[in-house]
Amino acid sequence: MTGGPASAPPWGSAGQDDGASWGTATDHGWTGPSQAGAPWRRHRFLSRWVRGPGSPLPLRREREGRLAGGVMAGIAAKTGIDVTALRVCVVVATLLTTGFVAAIYVITWLLLPMTGEDTNIASKALADKRGIGLAAALASVLAVLLITASSLGAAWLNAPAWPIIICVCGLVLISRNGAADERLQLRRLVEPLLGTADTRSRERSLLRWLLTAGLIIAGLVILFHGKERFDLLIPLGGVLLMLSGIAIALAPWWLRIARDLVEERQARIRAEERADMASRVHDSVLQTLALIQRRAAEPQEVIKLARGQERELRAWLFDGQEPGTIKGEGVTLSGGIRQIQQDVEAQHRISVDAVTVGDCELDDDLQALLGAAREATVNAAKWSGAETVSLFAEVEADAVSIFVRDRGRGFDPDAVPADRKGLAESVHARIARRGGAAVVRSAPGDGTEVSLTMARASDRMPRRA
Amino acid sequence: MSGPVSAAAAGQPRVFLVDDHAMFRSGVRSELAGHVQVVGEAEDVAPAIAAITEAVPDVVLLDVHLPGGGGQAVVAAIKPQLPDVRFLALSASDAPEDVIAVIRAGARGYITKTISGPDLVDAVLRVAAGDAVFSPRLAGFVLDAFAAGAAAGQERPSFDPELDQLTTREREVLRLIARGYTYKEIARDLFISVKTVESHVSSVLRKLQLSTRHQLTRWAAERRLT
Numbered sequence: 001m002t003g004g005p006a007s008a009p010p011w012g013s014a015g016q017d018d019g020a021s022w023g024t025a026t027d028h029g030w031t032g033p034s035q036a037g038a039p040w041r042r043h044r045f046l047s048r049w050v051r052g053p054g055s056p057l058p059l060r061r062e063r064e065g066r067l068a069g070g071v072m073a074g075i076a077a078k079t080g081i082d083v084t085a086l087r088v089c090v091v092v093a094t095l096l097t098t099g100f101v102a103a104i105y106v107i108t109w110l111l112l113p114m115t116g117e118d119t120n121i122a123s124k125a126l127a128d129k130r131g132i133g134l135a136a137a138l139a140s141v142l143a144v145l146l147i148t149a150s151s152l153g154a155a156w157l158n159a160p161a162w163p164i165i166i167c168v169c170g171l172v173l174i175s176r177n178g179a180a181d182e183r184l185q186l187r188r189l190v191e192p193l194l195g196t197a198d199t200r201s202r203e204r205s206l207l208r209w210l211l212t213a214g215l216i217i218a219g220l221v222i223l224f225h226g227k228e229r230f231d232l233l234i235p236l237g238g239v240l241l242m243l244s245g246i247a248i249a250l251a252p253w254w255l256r257i258a259r260d261l262v263e264e265r266q267a268r269i270r271a272e273e274r275a276d277m278a279s280r281v282h283d284s285v286l287q288t289l290a291l292i293q294r295r296a297a298e299p300q301e302v303i304k305l306a307r308g309q310e311r312e313l314r315a316w317l318f319d320g321q322e323p324g325t326i327k328g329e330g331v332t333l334s335g336g337i338r339q340i341q342q343d344v345e346a347q348h349r350i351s352v353d354a355v356t357v358g359d360c361e362l363d364d365d366l367q368a369l370l371g372a373a374r375e376a377t378v379n380a381a382k383w384s385g386a387e388t389v390s391l392f393a394e395v396e397a398d399a400v401s402i403f404v405r406d407r408g409r410g411f412d413p414d415a416v417p418a419d420r421k422g423l424a425e426s427v428h429a430r431i432a433r434r435g436g437a438a439v440v441r442s443a444p445g446d447g448t449e450v451s452l453t454m455a456r457a458s459d460r461m462p463r464r465a
Numbered sequence: 466m467s468g469p470v471s472a473a474a475a476g477q478p479r480v481f482l483v484d485d486h487a488m489f490r491s492g493v494r495s496e497l498a499g500h501v502q503v504v505g506e507a508e509d510v511a512p513a514i515a516a517i518t519e520a521v522p523d524v525v526l527l528d529v530h531l532p533g534g535g536g537q538a539v540v541a542a543i544k545p546q547l548p549d550v551r552f553l554a555l556s557a558s559d560a561p562e563d564v565i566a567v568i569r570a571g572a573r574g575y576i577t578k579t580i581s582g583p584d585l586v587d588a589v590l591r592v593a594a595g596d597a598v599f600s601p602r603l604a605g606f607v608l609d610a611f612a613a614g615a616a617a618g619q620e621r622p623s624f625d626p627e628l629d630q631l632t633t634r635e636r637e638v639l640r641l642i643a644r645g646y647t648y649k650e651i652a653r654d655l656f657i658s659v660k661t662v663e664s665h666v667s668s669v670l671r672k673l674q675l676s677t678r679h680q681l682t683r684w685a686a687e688r689r690l691t
Contacts, residue, residue, distance in 0.1 A: 318560045318561070355601050355643045358612060390645025
């Protein structure tokens with residue numbers, strides 16, 4: 001699939017849409033309409049319909065400016081004839097030929113490659129056994145329906161029967177084998193009729209109801225019209241028997257095809273997920289492993305890398321957050337705690353075990369609390385000499401508490417060294433005027449724990465992460 | 466099974482390792498050497514069940530993620546026939562639903578693979594002695610799970626309401642575990658004995674295993690989604 005307008009060659013931009021197709025020749029880089037004296041402008045009448053000199057490139061379906069398959073847009077680009085005129089001609093011709101032109105259109109759609117591509121949809125469709133099966137199934141259903149209808153008196157259905165069957169089969173194959181953007185286009189065309197679209201959309205459901213009402217009224221009219229001739233009901237019974245016979249014979253096949261479609265879709269989703277996973281794992285884990293191998297001689301560096309990667313992977317797998325970002329950073333408390341963990345681990349040779357219970361959104365008070373927690377964690381990383389710091393945050397209905405604990409050398413609170421005193425004072429100062437409290441507990445050889453609490457504004461409800 | 470080896474290692478708990486990574490098994494083996502007696506190892510569910518039934522160890526160190534059905538399958542198969550075998554689960558991840566699932570299956574504790582050697586030995590000995598082992602993160606999960614239930618209210622009355630709530634004391638103990646305290650430190654902090662701390666943790670474990678409340682599983686599922 002060479003999808004995407006980015007890969008389309010420059011000549012593939014004929015007519016951005018119908019309304020804007022007047023200036024397409026300029027877009028091509030050919031002589032523009034403003035350049036008087038261009039040979040194709042000599043005929044006044046022709047110049048009304050002919051927009052350009054035509055492209056010397058082979059005929060292709062156009063990606064841009066198409067309505068259905070881009071066949072008309074392609075012919076317009078090739079011949080220089082206005083695309084709207086071509087479309088009107090095709091619609092009129094379809095009506096006159098009871099649909100054969102539409103069938104030809106669909107076949108052209110199948111056989112004509114899109115701009116920038118060498119293969120057509122038909123060559124892909126030939127390998128699509130299930131698609132062919134589905135098309136055949138639909139064709140058989142349609143054939144039965146049309147035969148039934150025409151035998152019931154709607155003889156006018158005989159003429160467009162073949163075109164209808166060809167169109168449906170062709171569209172099925174296109175919808176299964178076309179490029180992704182083509183399928184999307186097709187879905188957009190079919191959606192309102194099938195009712196697969198968003199049911200909240202009023203106009204679409206209106207269209208569907210109108211269609212249903214029309215069919216029901218038509219059916220009633222036919223029924224009442226044939227009321228005086230009950231002998232018509234006898235062939236109807238025969239047809240019904242025949243129909244049920246065919247349905248019983250083919251139902252398992254139709255069901256299997258429907259199931260296959262579902263399975264195939266699931267398989268495709270799985271494959272996409274796997275590809276996504278592989279690319280992420282490559283971007284993160286494999287890169288880190290490569291780095292670790294190269295720095296095997298520096299254990300501290302290796303631990304730092306491994307911790308960082310572990311944290312990122314964990315956040316991705318269990319919190320669904322993209323690698324390289326911190327969910328809720330600056331927004332929620334748990335995001336803030338994760339940020340502290342990440343920063344301290346990156347800047348100091350220490351691991352931070354962070355546990356958060358509950359979560360809530362941050363306000364200025366809690367930002368201050370997080371600031372104090374960060375300072376306490378950095379302090380532990382710098383001075384405690386411990387290998388890990390435990391960081392525990394709990395959000396309760398009326399208060400938020402954060403505990404920073406290390407099992408490092410500790411100190412005697414009564415004989416406070418200057419740095420530790422600085423910690424207690426600055427941590428306390430950060431939150432005291434907002435109504436928070438800080439308690440530092442420590443003993444020599446027993447580690448240190450800083451407990452920080454802050455009352456919550458009562459209107460804030462606890463939010464689970 | 467009681468040969469000269471077990472005589473030499475008298476008093477040491479007999480430990481069985483189940484993990485699909487050979488490298489990890491050998492690492493754990495060397496860390497446990499001298500403290501416990503490793504009586505066997507397996508790398509998948511079916512061989513593990515067969516070998517554990519054969520060896521009857523005191524403690525099974527069980528990886529949560531195994532190719533043939535996960536650690537829960539091993540617990541589920543062994544528990545009915547050998548109720549005295551205790552399981553200590555460990556994994557590289559600590560996704561809440563993993564933790565809750567393996568604890569509910571009957572494991573006596575849960576630790577992550579990043580645990581240090583001495584802490585691992587301590588955890589194994591503790592489980593061998595019949596205690597529960599809660600890592601700080603597990604304690605956090607449990608607090609979160611029960612708090613979530615309380616916040617959601619009892620919209621569906623439970624079979625046994627006592628199982629659906631933690632006592633104040635249990636919550637205090639869990640909070641201290643989450644803060645990184647050892648049992649000894651918790652005991653000192655709360656002026657209770659280490660045995661009492663252990664009984665509180667075991668009681669939380671029991672509630673976790675027996676609670677029929679849907680909140681527990683729903684909580685785990687919700688955490689996964691956000």
